[in-house]
Amino acid sequence: MRPETLNPLFVDVESLEGVGPKLRKPLEKLGLTRIRDVAYHLPDRFVERRVLANLDEASVGENVIVALTVREHRAPSGRGPFRVLAEDAAGNVCTLTYFGRASYAAKKQLPIGELRWVAGRIDQYGQMLQIVHPEHVSPDSAAPIGQQCEAVYPLSEGLTQGRVGAMAAQALKTLPDLPEWIEPGLIAKTGWPAWRAALSEAHRGMNALARDRLAYDELLANALALMLVRESNRAQRGTPLVGDGALRGRLRLPFALTGAQVRSIAEIEGDLAQAAPMLRLLQGDVGSGKTVVALNAMLIAVEAGAQAALLAPTEILARQHFDTLSRMLQGTGVEIALLTGRDKGRAREAILMGLLDGSIQIVVGTHAIFQDSVAYRNLALVVIDEQHRFGVGQRLMLTRKGRRVPHTLAMTATPIPRTLTLAQYGEMEVSKLDELPPGRQAIDTRVVAVERMDDVAGALARHIATGQQAYWVCPMVNESETEDLAAAESRYAALQARFGDTVALVHGQLRPEIKDAAMERFARGEASLLVATTVIEVGVDVPNATLMVIEQAERFGLAQLHQLRGRVGRGSEKSTCLLLRGAQLSETARQRLALMRETQDGFVLAEEDLKLRGGGELLGTRQSGDTPFRIATLEQITKLLPLAHDDARLLIERDGGLAGPRGEAARLLLYLFERDWGVQLLRSG
Ligand code: ADP
Ligand code: MG
Secondary structure, three states, X not given: OOOHHHHHHHOEHHHOOOOOHHHHHHHHHOOOOEHHHHHOOOOOEEEEOEEOOOHHHOOOOOEEEEEEEEEEEEOOOOOOOEEEEEEOOOOOEEEEEEOOOHHHHHHHHOOOOOEEEEEEEEEEEOOEEEEEOOOEEEOOOHHHHOOOEEEXXXXXXXXXXXXXXXXXXXXXXOOOOOOOOOOHXXXXXXXXXXXXXXXXXXXXXXXXXXXXXHHHHHHHHHHXXXXXXXXXXXXXXXXXXXXXXXXXHHOOOOOOOOHHHHHHHHHHHHHHOOOOOOEEEEEEOOOOOHHHHHHHHHHHHHHOOOEEEEEOOOHHHHHHHHHHHHHHHOOOOOOEEEEOOOOOHHHHHHXXXXXXXXXXXXXXXXXXXXXXXXXXXXXXEEEEEOHHHOOHHHHHHHOOOOOOOOEEEEEEXXXXXXXXXXXXXXXOEEEEEOOOOOOOOOOEEEEEEHHHXXXXXXXXXXXXXXXXXXXXXXXXXXXXOHHHHHHHHHHHHHHHHHHHHHEEEEOOOOOHHHHHHHHHHHHOOOOOEEEEOHHHOOOOOOOXXXXXXEOOHHHOOHHHHHHXXXXXXXXXXXXXEEEEEXXXXXXXXXXXXXXXXXXXXXXXXXXHHHHHOOHHHOOOOOOEOOEOOOOOOHHHHHHHHHHHHHHHHHHHHHOOOOOHHHHHXXXXXXXXXXXXXXXXXXXXX
């Protein structure tokens, strides 16, 4: 049970003033459901504004606060903006410009002849200075002047900076004082503020000490939890699985296994034969052939008379795994089933029955396969695919269904740098598929300026005419960003206008049935062009798709581009990847794209990505998807994780499993970051 001290932090957001049911959806999109989440919703950046005596001091592009007297309202001509002419103390005139509906409010806020304090960004408009959509307008100097350093929060549609800022301010007031869980020596050395102070400071300005402390907390919680899982795993008994090879002998694969596959299977076989539950990570670049390794592992379990489960992160992937595995299993007599959250009624009952009586030997599915209502006769191996998207520990907890802890094989296609492996998986055994199946052709990767869109469309037309398929990827940094979504939709419309019904669309905001239907159309070859956001990033396998166009490639991280590109080059035909780039590129972006052209080695790209992302570009870029962390950036992970890891080990080993005052504080930390499965293990193990 969660310690009472933390209760105020887990109160629902609706308890905050001004937050009602209407905001629930937009808040949920940002993961903000409780006070704790709001307190940890840190600003991306801060706008620094200078208070000016008059506009002579202003430079274009600068954020300022200045007092202006309103002189004239200029009604829009046609579809143009509404303009307000205003004058500073020195008689300089500047234009305040409003588009669309904002003009109505502006008209009221800026009556002619009145003095107003205005905060905004200075632009040039012809000969005149202008401020487009001032961020603050007030008759009273205190309000805008109070915004000399204003937080800019990540938003979702339906939320404003003002609203989120007010929520954060309220949330920060309710924070309890918590005992220190960080080692006193480290606090002394770094000068980090205490927890509560760190949170307040992180909302008030770009305070590196405060941010580091908060990141460290998150890393420490994660390291502790992973270590607790590992310790408890070591202490548990699993079922030793020894197969006689009969089923594996019946597999009729159209290829010979690579050396790396043979080695990995042998390593897994060795682990499975032990009573201690396996905890192994299978790391292999896209296309390295992890599926067949997983299949061999699962067949060992079945040969030994037990059941195996494969957990996929999405329904699309679960379905695809199911299809692939079913095909490979033909003629072996092994019963395999697919179970997702969408299965209802009789079909679902039949599967549940099969799992309970053991007639289904392998099940593939989403997290639905571990719901309480699903019982297994003898589940002894769980394969978790692509689970860098979840925290591994939580998944491990989820899989503990029976009296015995199942063996676990985690698979990831993300070649992550070594530091991150430790961050995400703790100290797991690792098998690496460092050898691609033979006959793979290099993917011809080119960087193309977006101005050459017509050429690209022409190339696409010729490509489709040969009967091969193609992907068109639109950037979507965050699936809630309406602008990106609109861009993807309109690109789809444009391509459909040119290529007709052979174009399909998938993005994260479509209903799952519609998404699946589009994917299936593409997988079956009925659609030749799939327009998609990054939802296709993981796992999708259509060997006939041999061209990929990635729009605004500079907006993607290297690791992500690599993942995406791995969707092509899966068949025997030569594949091409066109990276469309915008007109203005930062030096880092240029280097990134060049690297993509030069190498196809995911591990090299991952290490380089980490290096290139150092410095300013990283601050404020949330690393969602890349890491299991919400606070810690890649840079902080690199810097602080080794410390957190050692500290966690000391805490557990020296203090005998979180006893003593610091151990108590560390438990609070685990609850705070919802790594409390770690604490639960401590109790049961
Ligand atoms: P990933 O590691 O990305 O999950 P898959 O398991 O999907 O890779 O394999 C990618 C493709 O390579 C599949 O079409 C699979 O059938 C094929 N493949 C796997 N192993 C070999 C091999 N040893 N030789 C040739 N093709 C292989
Ligand atoms: Mg795969």
